[in-house]
Amino acid sequence: MNVKQTTVRERRLGITYSSPMGIWLTVFFMVPLLIIIAYSFLTKGLYGGVEFPITFDAYLQMANPNFMRVLLRTVWVTTLATALTIALALPCGYAMARSKHQTLWLGMVIVPFWTNSLIRIYAWIAILSSEGFLNEMLKTLGFIKESLPLIYNQGAVTAVLIYMYIPFAILPLFTTIDKFDFGLLEAARDLGATKPQAIFKVLMPNIRSGIITSVIFTFIPIFGAYTVPLLVGGKDSYMIGNIIVDQVTKTRNWPLASAFSLIITLISTLGVLWMMTSTARERARIKQQPLKDREDTLGPSHNGLTSAGRVS
Amino acid sequence: MKTHRLRFVFLALAVLLVATLLITGCSKKTESGKTLYLYNWTYYTPESVIEKFEKEFGVRVVIDYFASNEDMFTKLTGGGSGYDVVFPSQDYTEIMIKQDMLNPIDPSKIPNLSYISSFALEKATYDPKMEYSVPYYLGAAGIAVNKTEVTDYARDWSIFADTRLAGRMSMLDDPREVIGDALAYLGYSVSTVDPKELAEAQKLINEQWKPNLVKFDAEGFAKSFSLGEFWVVQGYAEGIFEELDAERWGEVDFFLPPDGGPMYLDSMVIPKGAKNIDLAHQFINFIHRPEIYAEFLDRFHFPSTVHTTAEQLKKNDSFYEVExxxxxxxxxxxGAYLAEYDKIWQTIRYVN
Structure with missing residues (x-):
């Protein structure tokens, strides 16, 4: 009886404690989202804004080959940039976690954030343009005679997107790798695993949650990217973010802009749901482990060890 | 003990915060205590002009900026903006007059209206008597050519069809501008609603101009032009020359193609809901005081398109002339036909 009463009271306290955050999220996150959903089903006003009646016009307009082309391009660029970002961030995070100067490296990852992102994009224009630093350097070193077309194409967009979002991938990877017990890698080697085997069968399964977080943290913002394709992209670099801005600022079609925003939001939500279910599954897996008094990080590594052992 | 101390620290911080807000809120009061709220394009009224107005009238001027007419319009229709003077372009001035969003201008409070040129008023067909709007500046985008790289070129819109310059040219990322240029080049009105004429313009842009362009750009092209990346760019003179040191201005040929093209007329209007209507009139009058208006023209090297006497007071040469x-x-x-312009723009911008 007594115990039950306390839990009820505690639960009520929990609501009290979480209510400020809850109200904040409702007002500043849920309400704007509901407005976007509502707008996407309304008729476009002649001079911007929305009017009644409720229609599916915006969604019908979306089924247009021009938009589909941009949507496909956006998915392709985002997937490519995310994959390359993670591929680069993994060794970075690993090196940082093993380094003695972690604070220094962390600082170097974080410091660029203190500069406005637009300024950093303009810096890339100065680096990549035909008379830019990179081309001039290659010319001086004698590698090329004519400037290479490094900017105003898809390659430039992908490269600058990777640069912009790589810190978001490095930081979660670093934190998970930092918690990893590197002794396990040595143990795997002792049991006969090759170096790549140790990495892929012991390290990787253990930092899965970090990888998933990094993927989410890079995929979602890149999918909605707007300034990078606008500034370093060429004729062929439009992404969904650019369409949304165009529909609001040039064509005065708010319902269509809302419908596109909703698509981005839906894809992001699905990504987060995927992350949540995989972490939940991970946790369930750890709980099934026979060892009871072990640290959280040791759980999956035990699993990794056995699999490494089986290899030998 | 510890929690008590913490609570005290928080309380002290809160008191400090409220105090700072109160102090900063009060400190900027001027003699008359009045504040004029402007809503203007970015970098469109020189700082020195604003300072002179503040000093002479003993008021404070607060400026908010917009980057497009659509942004401005959205904010004003949102209601309760509290701006005293706003600077819309012709299409939105017309819309705002039609939608009854503006306060009438009282000509007796603006004697300097007599300086407004008939050239500007003839173009302002939506308000030729300045009942709701007073012209601020009339201008057009043109073409800038880097003469150190390009020596032999056509001084009209057909320059964008020049395959020798492929990969070195950019046009504005603006459907009404680019489609308007093509329409003017073909001899049609820049605001046409004839689907045949639009189809011709679309064909011209997609088949002859676009293959030679690096991109459509309204943000970074001036920087790329100054870096030598782009040799021929379509854009606004003031934005292009702003990126270049004055000693390099001689390297640039800026011209408005003689076939014509789209032009803009920005006006000063007093929206309904403005709190300082008298002060707003004083500001508009102040802007059109000849020596002040000349200062504005000099800052941007503009020709005197809307003012009859400021031309003589100017010290700097203009980047282009009224003629x-x-x-x-x-x-x-x-109006609703904008959707057709958008369809054409999609084939230009989204498909490569």
Whole structure:
């Protein structure tokens, strides 16, 4: 009886404690989202804004080959940039976690954030343009005679997107790798695993949650990217973010802009749901482990060890 | 003990915060205590002009900026903006007059209206008597050519069809501008609603101009032009020359193609809900005081398109002349037909 009463009271306290955050999220996150959903089903006003009646016009307009082309391009660029970002961030995070100067490296990852992102994009224009630093350097070193077309194409967009979002991938990877017990890698080697085997069968399964977080943290913002394709992209670099801005600022079609925003939001939500279910599954897996008094990080590594052992 | 101390620290911080807000809120009061709220394009009224106005009238001027007419319009229709003077372009001035969003201008409070040129008022067909709007500046985008790289070129819109310059040219990321240029080049109105004429313009842009362009750009092209990346760019003179040191201005040929093209007329209007209507009139009058208006023209090297006497007071040469605009046409609002312009723009911008 007594115990039950306390839990009820505690639960009520929990609501009290979480209510400020809850109200904040409702007002500043849920309400704007509901407005976007509502707008996407309304008729476009002649001079911007929305009017009644409720229609599916915006969604019908979306089924247009021009938009589909941009949507496909956006998915392709985002997937490519995310994959390359993670591929680069993994060794970075690993090196940082093993380094003695972690604070220094962390600082170097974080410091660029203190500069406005637009300024950093303009810096890339100065680096990549035909008379830019990179081309001039290659010319001086004698590698090329004519400037290479490094900017105003898809390659430039992908490269600058990777640069912009790589810190978001490095930081979660670093934190998970930092918690990893590197002794396990040595143990795997002792049991006969090759170096790549140790990495892929012991390290990787253990930092899965970090990888998933990094993927989410890079995929979602890149999918909605707007300034990078606008500034370093060429004729062929439009992404969904650019369409949304165009529909609001040039064509005065708010319902269509809302419908596109909703698509981005839906894809992001699905990504987060995927992350949540995989972490939940991970946790369930750890709980099934026979060892009871072990640290959280040791759980999956035990699993990794056995699999490494089986290899030998 | 510890929690007590913490609570005290928080309380002290809160008191400090409220105090700072109160102090900073009060400290900027001026003699008359009045504040004029402007809503203007970015970098469109020189700082020195604003300072002179503040000093002379003993008021404070607060400026908010917009980057497009659509941004401005959205904010004003949102209601309760509290701006005293706003600077919309012709299409939105017309819309705002139609939608009854503006306070009438009282000509007795603006004696300097007598300086407004008939050239500007003839173009302002939506308000030729300045009942709701007073012209601020009339101009057009043109073409800038880097003369150190390009020596032999056509001084009209067909320069964008020049395959020798492929990969070195950019046009504005603006459907009404680019489609308008093609329409003017073909001899049509820049605000046409004839699907045949639009189809011709679309064909011209997609088949002859676009293959030679690096991109459509309204943000970074001036920087790329100054870096030598782009040799021929379409854009606004003030934005292009702003990126270049004055000693390099001689390297640039800026011209308005004689076939004509779209032109803009920005006006000063007093929206309904403005709190300082008298002060707003004083500001508009102040802007059109000849020596003040000349200061504005000098800052941006503009020709005196809307003012009759400021031209003589100017010290700097203009990047283009009033006569160059003779063949140019104001971009009028095309209303619901804008959707057709957007369809054409999609084939230009989204498909490669």
């Amino acid at each position: 160059d605009l003779a063949t140019y046409e104001l971009k009028y609002d095309v």
